[in-house]
Amino acid sequence: DTAVSQTPKYLVTQMGNDKSIKCEQNLGHDTMYWYKQDSKKFLKIMFSYNNKELIINETVPNRFSPKSPDKAHLNLHINSLELGDSAVYFCASSQTETQYFGPGTRLLVL
């Protein structure tokens, strides 16, 4: 059983399109996160939700909108995709301090 899963694994799309990435965790954790990892491997937190409530919202363009329908799911919707959005997006979950990462979604904007 995969602890933290993301779909899709790969996403290739045109500039200006809208796309969504889904994340699910079966660990029973209260907190979930979205991270962006760029081509230089820098890993930056974007959002964090605790029990469906947004608790961390870093400086991210408002084209990015997270949504947590329940505490096991955290989705990320991106409007009007730009070239600079190309990156690997990781979902993670935690109950204490340790974070468990999903396999990542590799987004390429053409």
Add this chain to the structure above:
Amino acid sequence: GQQVMQIPQYQHVQEGEDFTTYCNSSTTLSNIQWYKQRPGGHPVFLIQLVKSGEVKKQKRLTFQFGEAKKNSSLHITATQTTDVGTYFCAGSINTGTASKLTFGTGTRLQVTL
């Protein structure tokens, strides 16, 4: 804002050589974690250090947390090809409402025979 820097950015060693990566935070941390990311993979938790001056070992890996709780190091003795990957430190600060983890810039390790 908080910054966590790691040096070196990249290191290439021959199998059997030792390797060390250093992590420095601009602010005092409540704890520090280390993660390993294999090429094409996702970050995987290795260890957490909480106490000032703490040292922990996992087989060939030795982790240290500085006395001032602003720096940390990871030392690998006698590297193997399975050690290849990017090593991230991640510093935690309690913000009152939540603990926020700030990842370091990472050190990419390449090991060749």
